[in-house]
Amino acid sequence: MGRSPCCEKQHTNKGAWTKDEDQRLINYITLHGQGSWRSLPKAAGLLRCGKSCRLRWINYLRPDLKRGNFTPEEDNLIISLHSLLGNKWSLIAARLPGRTDNEIKNYWNTHIKRKLYSLGIDPQTHRPLNAAAAANTTEITGKKRSSGNHQNNPKLELVSSGEDSSSNSSSGITTEESADNSDHHQQQLNLELSIGLPSSSDDTKTIVVHPSGSLKRQRREEVQVALRWYGNDNESGEQVCLCCSLGFQSVGGNQACRCKAMKSSTSSSVITAPTSTARHQTITFTDFSHP
DNA sequence: AAAGGCACCAACCGCACGTGC
């Protein structure tokens, strides 16, 4: 088709932003708000591409950005969400207030990815890197893990040093320690995304998750995915709320998980943990951050 | 002290999607 460039490249600056450019952008957005990125540079007196302005604002200048290192809780949440959503950094970022998709993406590529590799976990599939490793874990097979397997499965440093490991209970990724505990007390989750066709009955639309993990972007009010569950028997038939498991309930402070309200309804947000036989269940995530 | 390697992260690029005409 051939689209016009987003800006006249020969008249735009590139590279690192100067303090003066930052200030101009901040001043303009403070006065006029976000939006109209294409026309913003000219209006703000910036020799920048509109896209560049948008990136600069979103990733660096926005006042609500959280600075500093990622906390262990954020680590766990990122890993959990990535196991569910894949490289959908914007969706992941939406669950981490004050963090940007770019920041999370960089953090994933530079820290978490390496950490998972060092633990013998494929960061894309969240499964053991080789079959031998798989055989030694209960993540997929549900068999009890060998207690002498620490060499191949070093302790996952997903909880902060010195912290109570129970703080990791909301993560889909387990530590060695918590894995041992979970043999008896917890259900280990290993979520594999597969095809979930939208069943939109009203104006709600869905994100369609393909086997490859790719994800067609549509409206994000609801995400319908089919989950294949692996894990230990859940003899109690305990109900598991994925929203709570992934920490969704704490996002934004006042965005409470509505699972309790849903339990009495027919909502599929609350699902019953399956038996050891892998099976598909379709659930719906409601994005509470987008009223 | 200097050079090379590495890690980190801001920024860029190309493409996909939503929307208005």
Add this chain to the structure above:
DNA sequence: TGCACGTGCGGTTGGTGCCTT
């Protein structure tokens, strides 16, 4: 219905600073 435009997203690149030799 199709096109053009604006915006957002994810992958990648390049600059900078730190570390190692």
